[in-house]
Amino acid sequence: MATDTTTLVLLHPAGRMPDTFTGVVQALPAGITPKLPNLGTGTPAEQQQAAETFLDRNELRRVAPAGHGIGALVAAGLAVAQPRRVSHLILSEPVLAVDEEMVSAQLRAMKLxxxxxxxxxxxxxxxxxxxxxxxxxxxxxxxxxxxxIPVLVFTSTTSPLRDAASVTVPAGPAPWYEQDPHRFAAEVADFLR
Known part of the structure; x- marks a missing residue:
């Protein structure tokens, strides 16, 4: 079971608000304390700075960041920048490597x-x-x-990390954890044990 000191910092995807994790927060077991910083809407670097400022302001010294999409990029950036502050890393549909072709294709599609x-x-x-x-x-x-540190990756494709624990999740238009917050909460609780 997770210890009393497990602080789970839920980092929302780009363009969304922290309340995207409401169902997850409600499904978390006792012993896991959720924190939901508002990363704002800036660049991933600005969002990472917002997360670090939130942790500092709230005097959170040891956390398990969990992010989805660009929020996963922010969580990974936080772990790389401050590895002693991170006990576990949880990445959902992470965007850890962004190449020109992918960005160009996604930008063209999003503009339509x-x-x-x-x-x-x-x-x-x-x-x-x-x-x-x-x-x-x-x-x-x-x-x-x-x-x-231990790393858990939720993905509908192949994990971008070789040695990370990986859980296959369904692909869809909305973040999968909004559709199945109980599964997200249960998988994270098991991982944090």
Whole structure:
């Protein structure tokens, strides 16, 4: 079972708000304390700075960051920048390596989607586009693999990390943990034991 000191920092995907994890928070077992910083809507580097500021302001010294999409990139960046502060790392559909072809294809596709459809999902189109653009050329795979902490990856494809524990999740238009928050909470609780 997770210890009394397990602090799970849930990092929301780009363009979303912390309340995207409401179902997960409600499903977490006793002994895991969730924290939901608002990363804002800036670049991944700005979001990582917002997460670090949140941890400092709340005097959180040892945490288990968990992020989805760009939130996973922020969690990984936090673990790489401050490895002694991170006890476990949880990455859901992580974007750890961003190449030119992927960014270009996603930007073209996102530009075709009307803004109101982004708003329906609680996202801002311009902010999502800027965040994706700023992540161009990022590759944290090697840095994360060199960390001496347990890593769990939730993915609908193949894990981007060789030695990480991996759980296959369904692909879909909405983050999978919103559809199945109890599974996310149970898998994370098992991992933190």
């Amino acid at each position: 989607v009307p803004k109101f459809l982004f708003r329906r999902r609680g996202m801002d189109k311009d902010q999502a586009l800027a965040s994706l653009e700023s992540a161009r050329g990022t590759d944290l795979r090697g840095a994360v693999e060199s960390l001496d």
